[in-house]
Amino acid sequence: MIAPLRVGIAGLGTVGAEVVRVIERQERTLSARCGRAIKVVAVTARSKAKKRGLDLRGIEWAKSPMAIAADPEIDCFVELIGGVDEPAGPAIEAALSSGKSVVTANKALIAKHGLRLASLAEQHGGALNYEAAVCAAIPVIKTLREGLAGTDIARIYGILNGTCNYILTRMEQEGLSFAECLADAQRLGYAEANPSFDVDGHDTAQKLSILASLAFGTKVAQSAVSVEGISTIAPEDLRAAADLGYRVKLLGVAVRTATGIEQRVHPTMVPRTSSIAQVMDVTNAVTIDGVGIPPITLVGAGAGAAATASAVVADIADVARGIRAMPFGRPVAKLKLTKKAPMERHEGGYYLRLMARDLPGTAGKIATRLAEQDISIESIMQRHPDGKVGGNGGARKSQPVPVILVTYATTEDAVRRALAAVQRDKVISGRPQLIRIEKN
Amino acid sequence: MIAPLRVGIAGLGTVGAEVVRVIERQERTLSARCGRAIKVVAVTARSKAKKRGLDLRGIEWAKSPMAIAADPEIDCFVELIGGVDEPAGPAIEAALSSGKSVVTANKALIAKHGLRLASLAEQHGGALNYEAAVCAAIPVIKTLREGLAGTDIARIYGILNGTCNYILTRMEQEGLSFAECLADAQRLGYAEANPSFDVDGHDTAQKLSILASLAFGTKVAQSAVSVEGISTIAPEDLRAAADLGYRVKLLGVAVRTATGIEQRVHPTMVPRTSSIAQVMDVTNAVTIDGVGIPPITLVGAGAGAAATASAVVADIADVARGIRAMPFGRPVAKLKLTKKAPMERHEGGYYLRLMARDLPGTAGKIATRLAEQDISIESIMQRHPDGKVGGNGGARKSQPVPVILVTYATTEDAVRRALAAVQRDKVISGRPQLIRIEKN
Numbered sequence: 001m002i003a004p005l006r007v008g009i010a011g012l013g014t015v016g017a018e019v020v021r022v023i024e025r026q027e028r029t030l031s032a033r034c035g036r037a038i039k040v041v042a043v044t045a046r047s048k049a050k051k052r053g054l055d056l057r058g059i060e061w062a063k064s065p066m067a068i069a070a071d072p073e074i075d076c077f078v079e080l081i082g083g084v085d086e087p088a089g090p091a092i093e094a095a096l097s098s099g100k101s102v103v104t105a106n107k108a109l110i111a112k113h114g115l116r117l118a119s120l121a122e123q124h125g126g127a128l129n130y131e132a133a134v135c136a137a138i139p140v141i142k143t144l145r146e147g148l149a150g151t152d153i154a155r156i157y158g159i160l161n162g163t164c165n166y167i168l169t170r171m172e173q174e175g176l177s178f179a180e181c182l183a184d185a186q187r188l189g190y191a192e193a194n195p196s197f198d199v200d201g202h203d204t205a206q207k208l209s210i211l212a213s214l215a216f217g218t219k220v221a222q223s224a225v226s227v228e229g230i231s232t233i234a235p236e237d238l239r240a241a242a243d244l245g246y247r248v249k250l251l252g253v254a255v256r257t258a259t260g261i262e263q264r265v266h267p268t269m270v271p272r273t274s275s276i277a278q279v280m281d282v283t284n285a286v287t288i289d290g291v292g293i294p295p296i297t298l299v300g301a302g303a304g305a306a307a308t309a310s311a312v313v314a315d316i317a318d319v320a321r322g323i324r325a326m327p328f329g330r331p332v333a334k335l336k337l338t339k340k341a342p343m344e345r346h347e348g349g350y351y352l353r354l355m356a357r358d359l360p361g362t363a364g365k366i367a368t369r370l371a372e373q374d375i376s377i378e379s380i381m382q383r384h385p386d387g388k389v390g391g392n393g394g395a396r397k398s399q400p401v402p403v404i405l406v407t408y409a410t411t412e413d414a415v416r417r418a419l420a421a422v423q424r425d426k427v428i429s430g431r432p433q434l435i436r437i438e439k440n
Numbered sequence: 441m442i443a444p445l446r447v448g449i450a451g452l453g454t455v456g457a458e459v460v461r462v463i464e465r466q467e468r469t470l471s472a473r474c475g476r477a478i479k480v481v482a483v484t485a486r487s488k489a490k491k492r493g494l495d496l497r498g499i500e501w502a503k504s505p506m507a508i509a510a511d512p513e514i515d516c517f518v519e520l521i522g523g524v525d526e527p528a529g530p531a532i533e534a535a536l537s538s539g540k541s542v543v544t545a546n547k548a549l550i551a552k553h554g555l556r557l558a559s560l561a562e563q564h565g566g567a568l569n570y571e572a573a574v575c576a577a578i579p580v581i582k583t584l585r586e587g588l589a590g591t592d593i594a595r596i597y598g599i600l601n602g603t604c605n606y607i608l609t610r611m612e613q614e615g616l617s618f619a620e621c622l623a624d625a626q627r628l629g630y631a632e633a634n635p636s637f638d639v640d641g642h643d644t645a646q647k648l649s650i651l652a653s654l655a656f657g658t659k660v661a662q663s664a665v666s667v668e669g670i671s672t673i674a675p676e677d678l679r680a681a682a683d684l685g686y687r688v689k690l691l692g693v694a695v696r697t698a699t700g701i702e703q704r705v706h707p708t709m710v711p712r713t714s715s716i717a718q719v720m721d722v723t724n725a726v727t728i729d730g731v732g733i734p735p736i737t738l739v740g741a742g743a744g745a746a747a748t749a750s751a752v753v754a755d756i757a758d759v760a761r762g763i764r765a766m767p768f769g770r771p772v773a774k775l776k777l778t779k780k781a782p783m784e785r786h787e788g789g790y791y792l793r794l795m796a797r798d799l800p801g802t803a804g805k806i807a808t809r810l811a812e813q814d815i816s817i818e819s820i821m822q823r824h825p826d827g828k829v830g831g832n833g834g835a836r837k838s839q840p841v842p843v844i845l846v847t848y849a850t851t852e853d854a855v856r857r858a859l860a861a862v863q864r865d866k867v868i869s870g871r872p873q874l875i876r877i878e879k880n
Binding site (some may be wrong): 296 | 463472589715730735737738746751764765
């Protein structure tokens with residue numbers, strides 16, 4: 001029997017406390033699975049006095065995360081503090097530099113400093129495991145890093161943010177506005193007081209940059225991701241999507257194109273029958289398209305203390321068993337720099353919703369502007385203010401009427417030029433709505 | 441740089457040939473990911489002369505699987521021959537006994553001899569990797585063995601056989617009979633000439649016994665699985681399921697109950713909105729319910745040369761990287777013996793379809809017999825021969841009319857006793873149809 005793995009945990013919030021509990025509760029299973037015991041020997045957190053319902057007898061209370069990172073009697077440093085700078089960042093660096101393995105759930109830190117940390121792990125021989133940083137217990141990091149080691153990836157996309165998926169689900173099911181559903185999400189604790197990080201797509205972008213690195217061997221770079229959030233989505237877009245056989249999801253998409261790896265986050269129309277379209281409420285999902293093999297979809301909770309702790313403990317168990325994969329699947333030196341792909345060059349189908357000022361003739365005018373850019377129209381739909389779908393006529397001049405178009409695959413550049421021409425024609429009011437379509 | 445991993449492959453069917461091609465094509469990626477090269481140094485198959493479109497120059501043609509297993513110049517033995525006895529079984533034993541690591545896609549062999557092979561792997565220090573044996577490239581073995589190492593599993597269930605799911609999908613979508621869809625599946629190569637292994641549930645049972653071992657620490661034992669196939673399912677069951685908000689799937693289910701681990705394979709009604717209900721055609725899916733965490737569902741192709749090869753190559757890459765987990769997640773000595781759970785003790789909801797001889801009064805009689813066994817009825821539905829749902833009356837005596845009942849949770853024993861009483865009443869013709877309901 002090998003000596004126990006000695007674990008030090010910095011951060012005892014809901015996740016940290018649950019990790020301590022799971023390691024205690026699963027003591028025998030973990031020791032059978034790993035061929036050695038896993039022992040929490042030290043913990044630290046901002047307040048020692050805080051009630052956590054934890055029995056910490058026999059566990060040292062370290063004076064700081066750095067004290068755990070520097071302790072030669074500890075093998076594995078578990079960082080559950082959060083934040084990209086002091087104290088999480090320097091403590092992880094110190095732990096890796098001393099040859100310790102590190103387990104973290106800190107997505108922001110991995111997205112920002114992951115490459116530097118991975119280099120330290122490589123240099124000093126420790127593991128850097130962060131399954132919990134992306135989609136909690138959904139084993140997407142392990143699947144990309146190990147499970148598909150020999151498979152070329154063509155595309156990876158997913159619903160990576162539970163808050164946005166919750167809002168879009170409520171909007172669709174109850175016909176409510178974005179603002180109403182956001183307020184509900186905040187009341188339920190699914191969204192922060194400042195919701196921008198979630199609803200504007202930045203959280204999804206951080207996760208996507210990590211997944212793209214594992215899938216395509218790119219250097220993690222949030223700056224390489226084009227980002228749009230869900231705040232412009234209106235209930236009428238979701239209704240139109242349903243009529244057209246789609247559902248709207250905030251997707252993170254990383255895809256290999258002729259010109260490089262395109263990474264983008266935006267509201268997306270996905271076929272209503274696809275696996276990803278079935279994912280509702282706060283649930284997350286990731287689909288991986290390997291070259292030559294049918295897609296693999298992983299679905300589960302993307303957040304929550306128990307699900308996050310499950311992933312953290314599995315990462316610790318991998319350290320105990322001596323399972324080591326390079327943090328981003330390949331040596332840092334082999335990861336390729338990736339630039340933000342210009343969205344104008346994006347190719348795909350588009351959903352467009354324009355508010356026609358004067359219906360008779362407007363639809364024809366719009367169709368002409370699209371045709372001038374060689375854009376083929378798959379469907380065109382005019383909605384009367386009463387919600388019924390119909391042909392021309394019947395609209396009063398005073399009230400703009402939505403014209404909804406779906407295009408066949410084209411370039412974003414062409415769509416933007418066509419819309420600019422339509423706006424110059426002064427036949428529509430307000431800004432056109434544009435939602436990209438992703439086929440499965 | 442560590443020396444290359446020297447791989448010998450026995451079996452060059454569609455999967456074996458694809459493995460050779462992928463290792464060749466992904467040479468640089470694999471070497472970056474593993475920190476060492478992976479080299480196929482020997483192969484063997486029944487016929488050397490057969491055209492496979494493979495460039496085997498520089499690769500030794502071994503005279504038998506055993507010759508590869510015994511070759512001291514080989515580190516990793518890849519078995520893609522199939523079959524549980526000669527030559528696959530003894531060759532794997534020899535390879536493991538010599539300390540080699542083994543990668544196999546051989547589900548039948550793992551289900552039958554897995555424990556003995558795992559003991560050999562433990563004793564001699566080699567890996568025994570078999571991701572491809574269950575659901576091809578869906579990383580369910582890795583997820584259970586490593587990804588959820590610290591999570592107590594309450595239940596695992598899945599669609600593990602593509603043939604059955606294809607037949608049920610066609611039956612539902614086109615209203616065809618089992619026999620018609622089976623014939624189509626045979627024509628398309630989805631079903632064997634002798635389809636019993638697939639459609640009677642034995643293939644699912646083999647896979648389930650392996651997943652149950654990983655999830656619950658039981659000894660793999662196909663004999664511990666209660667098995668029913670899909671041949672009794674009629675199109676009217678699928679129509680009724682749709683009306684009731686369900687879909688019928690052949691599930692393998694392993695669940696922890698108060699009296700032990702229950703392992704069963706049978707047609708199952710699953711809620712139409714569940715992730716598992718969305719899985720159509722030959723696609724496979726597995727849902728893992730961890731205690732205290734929301735379910736995780738993995739979806740993908742469960743067969744096919746490319747998907748199977750993807751899993752085989754990932755397993756080889758794990759060997760190259762030195763990733764070692766115990767074959768069944770725990771030492772063989774700690775795996776618990778498990779007996780077949782008596783289905784009479786199974787608890788759950790039931791769908792029942794009985795052919796009433798003489799409708800007026802019959803439904804009431806059936807309801808009374810169920811009530812005598814303390815079974816509560818969630819819904820009762822009578823179908824006229826024209827397919828319309830209706831109340832009593834209108835049926836002609838000459839033609840039996842289906843009465844469809846859904847019960848609340850009860851025991852199978854109670855249901856069987858109630859049905860026996862109904863049969864004694866002579867108010868129904870033929871055998872009652874019974875389909876278990878699985879809630880998510």
